Amino acid sequence: MNNLGVIFDLDGVIVDTAKYHFLAWKSLADELGIAFTEAHNELLKGVSRERSLDILLDIGKVSLSDAKRQVVLEQKNKAYLNYITKMGPEEILAGVEQLLDGLDRLGIPYVLGSASKNASLILKQVHLLERFKGIVDGNSVSKAKPDPEVFLLGAKLLERIPEHCIVFEDAIAGIEAAKNAGMIAVGVGDKTILKAADYNVNNLTEINEGFFKAFISDQRTDTNESRLHKTR
Ligand code: BG6
Ligand code: MG
Secondary structure (H helix, E strand, C coil), X not given: CCCCXXXXXXXXXXXXXXXXXXXXXXXXXXXXXXXXXXXXXXXXXXXXXXHHHHXXXXXXXXXXXXXXXXXXHXXXXXXXXXXXXXXXXXXXXXCHHHHHHHHHHHCXXXXXXXXXXXXXXXXXXXXXXXXXXXXXXXCCCCCCXXXXXXXXXXXXXXXXXXXXXXXXXXXXXXXXXXXXXXXXEEEECCCCCCCCCCEEECCHHHCCHHHHHHHHHCCCCHHHHXXXXXXX
């Protein structure tokens, strides 16, 4: 397979921002009298800000007017911004920079495909923004993951056909979106949760240049596949 392109999710793949989302949602939940736990926070991974609020309100059986929803969404984001504006390159997850270096060496372009409206800001904070060929984020899409829109837009920026795009994702909705787009999905994290992925890794240190070279030459070996826990 030639002409590969790569699409990275942001939260949970490049940086661990789930902890900051949790703190920001938790402070809003406390104010609304909703008991919100870290287990609940798992349900918000890969989910848009608006949908996350729906889930939070469902948990607390609370309903809000449209006007109040807008107020609390802004409030939550303000709290989140307080955390992410303090982020720096030391928060880049293990294996990310080595992987980007490898892709640069192989001449494989990469873009971001994230649900976050804060994606560019976060990449800037960790000094990675300039490395990406393009950014597709929560501001550029009208349909959230598992809809394939975010990744199909990514393929356009990459000038690659979907079948030649490899997506790195940590959320179930993201893996579904990649598969709905007809792409190759690599699940980053718990493989018992990310069952629908084509490949599973615990983190990006497990991906080396050989992984991409195998696609380029279209000569994937069993060893390669089992090393990466190919799931189907
Ligand atoms: C996703 C996160 O990347 O972005 C979700 O996994 C988050 O938890 C979503 O809700 C939207 O983020 P933001 O920054 O636009 O509130
Ligand atoms: Mg994610």
